[in-house]
Amino acid sequence: MSAIEIAGVSKSYGAMRALDDVSLTIGGNAFFTLLGPSGCGKTTLLRCIAGFEEVSAGSIRLLGRDIAALAPNERPVNTVFQNYALFPHMTVAENVAFGLRMKGVPEARRRARAARMLEMVHLAELADRMPAQLSGGQQQRVALARALAPEPEVLLLDEPLSALDLKLRQAMRLELKQLQEETGITFVFVTHDQEEALTMSDRIAVMSHGRLQQVGTAREIYESPVNRFVADFIGETNVLPVLVEGVEGGRASVVLPGGARISCPAAGLGPGAHHLSIRPERIGIAAGGPLRATVERVVYLGTDLQLVTRLADGTAVQVRLQNSARTEVPAPGTAIALEPEEGAARLLAD
Amino acid sequence: MAGGAASGGTQGREYRAVALPLLLPAWLVIGIFMVLPVLLMGVYSFLTKEFRGGVIWDFTLAAYDQFFVYRGLFGDEPPTLEWTYITIFWRSIWQAGLATALCLAVGFPTAWFIATRPVRTRTMWLFLITVPYWVNLLIRTVSLKFLIRDNGPLNEGLMALGLIDGPLPLVNTNLAVQLGLFYSYLPFMVLPIYAAVERYDFALSEAAADLYAGRWTTLREIVLPAVRPGIVAGAILVFVPSLGAFLAPDLLGGAKTYMIGSLIDEQFRGSQGNWPFGAAAAMILMTLVLIALILYARAQGRGRPA
Ligand SMILES: Nc1ncnc2c1ncn2[C@@H]1O[C@H](COP(=O)(O)OP(=O)(O)O)[C@@H](O)[C@H]1O
Ligand SMILES: [Mg+2]
Numbered sequence: 001m002s003a004i005e006i007a008g009v010s011k012s013y014g015a016m017r018a019l020d021d022v023s024l025t026i027g028g029n030a031f032f033t034l035l036g037p038s039g040c041g042k043t044t045l046l047r048c049i050a051g052f053e054e055v056s057a058g059s060i061r062l063l064g065r066d067i068a069a070l071a072p073n074e075r076p077v078n079t080v081f082q083n084y085a086l087f088p089h090m091t092v093a094e095n096v097a098f099g100l101r102m103k104g105v106p107e108a109r110r111r112a113r114a115a116r117m118l119e120m121v122h123l124a125e126l127a128d129r130m131p132a133q134l135s136g137g138q139q140q141r142v143a144l145a146r147a148l149a150p151e152p153e154v155l156l157l158d159e160p161l162s163a164l165d166l167k168l169r170q171a172m173r174l175e176l177k178q179l180q181e182e183t184g185i186t187f188v189f190v191t192h193d194q195e196e197a198l199t200m201s202d203r204i205a206v207m208s209h210g211r212l213q214q215v216g217t218a219r220e221i222y223e224s225p226v227n228r229f230v231a232d233f234i235g236e237t238n239v240l241p242v243l244v245e246g247v248e249g250g251r252a253s254v255v256l257p258g259g260a261r262i263s264c265p266a267a268g269l270g271p272g273a274h275h276l277s278i279r280p281e282r283i284g285i286a287a288g289g290p291l292r293a294t295v296e297r298v299v300y301l302g303t304d305l306q307l308v309t310r311l312a313d314g315t316a317v318q319v320r321l322q323n324s325a326r327t328e329v330p331a332p333g334t335a336i337a338l339e340p341e342e343g344a345a346r347l348l349a350d
Numbered sequence: 351m352a353g354g355a356a357s358g359g360t361q362g363r364e365y366r367a368v369a370l371p372l373l374l375p376a377w378l379v380i381g382i383f384m385v386l387p388v389l390l391m392g393v394y395s396f397l398t399k400e401f402r403g404g405v406i407w408d409f410t411l412a413a414y415d416q417f418f419v420y421r422g423l424f425g426d427e428p429p430t431l432e433w434t435y436i437t438i439f440w441r442s443i444w445q446a447g448l449a450t451a452l453c454l455a456v457g458f459p460t461a462w463f464i465a466t467r468p469v470r471t472r473t474m475w476l477f478l479i480t481v482p483y484w485v486n487l488l489i490r491t492v493s494l495k496f497l498i499r500d501n502g503p504l505n506e507g508l509m510a511l512g513l514i515d516g517p518l519p520l521v522n523t524n525l526a527v528q529l530g531l532f533y534s535y536l537p538f539m540v541l542p543i544y545a546a547v548e549r550y551d552f553a554l555s556e557a558a559a560d561l562y563a564g565r566w567t568t569l570r571e572i573v574l575p576a577v578r579p580g581i582v583a584g585a586i587l588v589f590v591p592s593l594g595a596f597l598a599p600d601l602l603g604g605a606k607t608y609m610i611g612s613l614i615d616e617q618f619r620g621s622q623g624n625w626p627f628g629a630a631a632a633m634i635l636m637t638l639v640l641i642a643l644i645l646y647a648r649a650q651g652r653g654r655p656a
Contacts, residue, residue, distance in 0.1 A: 052556055072559040085557040089575040099561035150561065 003028045003186040009058035018044040020210040031180045033189045035197040036207035042190040046156045051075050078147035080157040084139045086131040093127040099150035117145040137168045157189045194234050206230050227349040231277040238317045242276045257313045260290030264345045275348045280320040282344035289339030295330045395629035403623045413630035442609040446592035449531035453588045457539030465547035491597045522604035530598030538587035546580025
């Protein structure tokens with residue numbers, strides 16, 4: 001059964017539409033990510049699920065049950081807050097046991113469970129500290145343990161890693177994913193970091209301006225973005241202005257800048273001016289390729305090299321080459337021909 | 351780390367070199383206006399009273415003796431404990447405690463209300479709270495008396511509405527004194543609690559609700575501990591002046607509501623006065639308050655984990 005069904009949910013603050021007709025189904029035992037730029041409504045959606053905000057329209061079902069009438073403390077959902085919101089006057093152990101105490105779990109059992117949760121997040125030895133005595137990363141783990149302790153049906157995480165430094169963030173990604181698999185609890189994870197989303201999630205929902213743009217696996221979102229926003233936001237891509245001359249049998253005949261023609265999936269679009277996305281790593285240098293460009297710069301990225309090239313009409317095209325001994329690197333100023341790999345070129349809806 | 355510690359040391363010394371001269375005016379003010387008068391009171395309480403007020407520089411324990419020891423109407427009975435003044439003290443403590451509780455009961459919701467308004471309207475609410483306090487305390491207390499006396503607007507209004515048959519006897523009661531103290535010191539409760547609630551992180555309340563706590567549990571377990579410093583400050587700011595208040599008990603109360611403030615006040619008035627006795631009563635009151643505050647501070651220190 002799906003854990004959460006969101007149907008036609010809108011949320012307005014005055015004239016500001018923070019959520020605009022969002023419909024979304026989140027499966028059970030999944031690591032689900034809400035991804036989008038700052039201000040797109042991710043936190044608002046989480047708060048609607050947790051019960052801190054009332055939806056203006058639509059409904060939210062949790063395990064098949066409409067939860068509109070339930071107060072936050074009646075919803076079997078726990079939250080890891082962005083700034084953790086640990087209770088400053090309680091020890092780490094008391095923080096973790098708080099939800100169990102509120103649910104009326106007897107003292108001996110909640111002690112044992114709090115200890116087990118702290119072990120799970122590797123903080124057993126800090127049980128008697130106060131939150132103010134912990135580092136950011138440790139506080140984040142306490143918040144996680146506190147939210148997991150009452151065994152919620154769904155765990156909501158609002159950018160829980162954004163306050164941590166890079167190394168810790170990367171380590172925590174793996175741990176979070178592992179925790180989700182161990183506990184079997186559905187995680188709804190909010191982030192504006194597309195790399196974070198791609199590495200952790202079973203499924204990703206991309207949002208922009210309060211609207212849902214695309215829902216799918218990391219691979220689907222990355223390789224088959226449905227519109228320009230998703231293509232731009234997820235990873236790096238080249239967006240070229242193109243003309244679709246005609247569509248036949250689901251394939252479009254596309255005129256590239258410079259006049260060369262290629263054929264690619266029509267993606268439901270008709271003839272006219274559109275945009276085409278090609279990822280930098282899916283385009284290569286090939287004599288006789290359909291795109292003529294001039295190399296402007298070569299950027300060294302360690303394992304990779306990035307060529308910054310420009311087409312005759314001024315469109316910039318990035319090309320990513322593997323940094324190996326066999327790679328021939330054209331010097332800046334050289335004229336080259338570029339060719340997208342088979343299936344790499346995708347037409348985008350605006 | 352040795353280098354860091356050393357530089358911290360020199361920084362500390364430089365800081366002290368700058369801070370000392372800057373602190374001098376503050377120390378002078380505290381010295382002249384706080385320490386000196388208290389010392390003076392302390393000395394006076396050990397002097398001999400002069401008949402028409404004032405003191406004779408003869409050291410004696412007579413004032414404290416008068417406060418604590420009873421020797422019969424003519425001073426010829428075996429000494430026993432004098433209850434007169436202890437009773438007045440006890441009544442004052444009780445009145446002040448009640449006034450503090452009343453101020454807390456009204457002040458906390460008020461402060462909460464103001465602190466949860468949008469930022470721009472908060473200033474206006476705070477302003478409104480302080481407006482009555484631009485008027486002199488004496489005038490305010492007198493007007494309160496006019497308000498609640500037998501043919502004052504309160505009683506007349508209630509009678510006109512038919513809610514009561516005759517006027518409620520309010521003046522010269524404990525209730526009137528309570529009202530007076532409450533009215534005099536309410537802002538001292540509201541303002542520190544407001545400051546504490548304004549700093550309170552409401553995400554903590556959400557976290558508590560998220561973890562299955564109801565409204566009252568959240569208030570008791572999360573909010574109150576967080577704003578407790580404000581409540582304590584407010585309670586002290588109301589309790590201490592209420593304990594020594596004399597305007598409200600004098601004007602609104604009667605013989606049965608006689609409080610320490612009035613007792614001390616009388617000792618320094620006209621020919622009935624007794625300066626050393628007034629000074630002794632003030633010293634005893636101050637000692638009691640200090641002991642209470644120290645006990646409270648120690649209890650706080652113990653309650654907090656290292
Ligand atoms: N309480 C509120 N009142 C008014 N506007 C709000 C409120 N909360 C959020 N918003 C607005 O709603 C939009 C979405 O906010 P939010 O959900 O916090 O975005 P995100 O978490 O994706 O960064 C933002 O434009 C924000 O300014
Ligand atoms: Mg947010």
